[in-house]
Amino acid sequence: MKTEHFASFDGTNLALHRVGSGTPFILLHGLFSSAQMNWIKWGHAEAIAAAGYEVLMLDFRVHGDSEAPHDPEKYPENVLVRDVAALVDHLALVDHLALVDHLALGDYVLGGFSLGARTSLHAVAQGILSPQRLVVGGMGTAGLGEWSKRSAHFLRVIDEFESIPRGDPAYFSMQFLKSQGVDRVAARLLLQTLPDMDLADLQRVAMPTLVVCGDEDRDNGSAQELADLLPDATYAEVPGTHMSSVTKPELGRAIAEWLAQTA
Template identity: 55%
Template sequence: MVPSFDDTELAVHRLGAGRPVLLLHGLFSNAEMNWIKFGHAQKLADAGFKVIMPDLRAHGESDAPHELEAYPDDVLAKDALALVDALGLDDFDLVGFSLGARTAARAVISGLKPRKLVLSGMGLEGLAGWGKRSAFFIDAIDRFDEVKRGDPAFMAVSFMKTMKVDRVAARLLLQSVADTQPDQLAALTMPTMVLCGDKDQDNGSAPKLAETLADATYVEIPGTHMSSVTEGALGDALVEFLSGPAEA
């Protein structure tokens, strides 16, 4: 466990040795589900990376406080900066999927300077339009016990049940995530890979996001938003991009 800026304890999972790469998982998930279970972390470790995988606040084995003050604006980006500082990382790569990609972008805007950046499961509209996305998940939490198959929220509720999500903490967290406006993306100057499933439109257009960034490439893998993280192609794409020279 690593204490964050406010002493909230964050569980940090590690694998391998070598160049540090920080992986940030998606909403309602955790490091085990997003990065370890389907072999992505192992592929990076085998390629010579030290893989560092926190469970985000209110997720996995990390603390999930129920107090509003534990969820200030941009709390996940603040956690990312605090974690990099606590671990003494000064030359590292940063990868995020979905909420983790949104967090990675916010952390860079807030001053984090990874060598390379990967934004996965994320499009341009998803970074700027968090309010609508957040409202969808808050509604799923509020109607948790009444959502049936066929309801638009069914998959979200099913995943929360599978992951045993602390719904009180998750609801507070959802209200703390900040939007990223297109002009703020000018801060993302490092080589970046925008990585997305070919059937994933959950967070808008990934190709448009790549076009907006200063030094980005778009890479497509099979899958929807939920299934793309189960594809071996995700881990392969991470290894190829992060192992290459420091130009996108």
């Protein structure tokens, strides 16, 4: 495992974790998590790398080993999409010619879990990135078209952080933010940059796509419905809820198997 840092489009310092070699796979984590928590700790990155991929895992701003600025100007709309585009530019500048060619030709995989999946779909639907294949984990239609409702839950967690009682539906989210050491000032700024998506824009996501979700995960609405709206999607279920599915080996295995089938 190798970790490096680079400056995003606005100078914010972001962390990138790498493992493996082969076709590039840009893999993005979930909200208030990190590459370490979603992809490295449970072995998913190694499973994907073993299938012949260089797994390139970004820590979003405000997450993991990346910077969490407090300046509101560092949070334009869809800032995370711009960070992923900056990562692609960084890779093209610093890496060997083979990787540059992969990126230039769209011969790479893009994907993520939850917020990472949402960011990937926004980037493709807006025509900012054009990967050869796409992986969408832990995401359904509500997490795209009704994000403002989901965001309101986390804004409440931040605003009432010290007073949420045990048993409150927001208590578990508060505990997770605390365990991850999330900077709440920066997190609040970030949450306000994430717009709802017009689900009609999913028709622009034309590449082969894996939609993979826990069989008990309804946090972001229906993943099956999302798969049905995409032009070329395969739907797969793995065991678990939104939080537990990323801790089980079946998630990494499902991604690696689909990659092998669609190579």
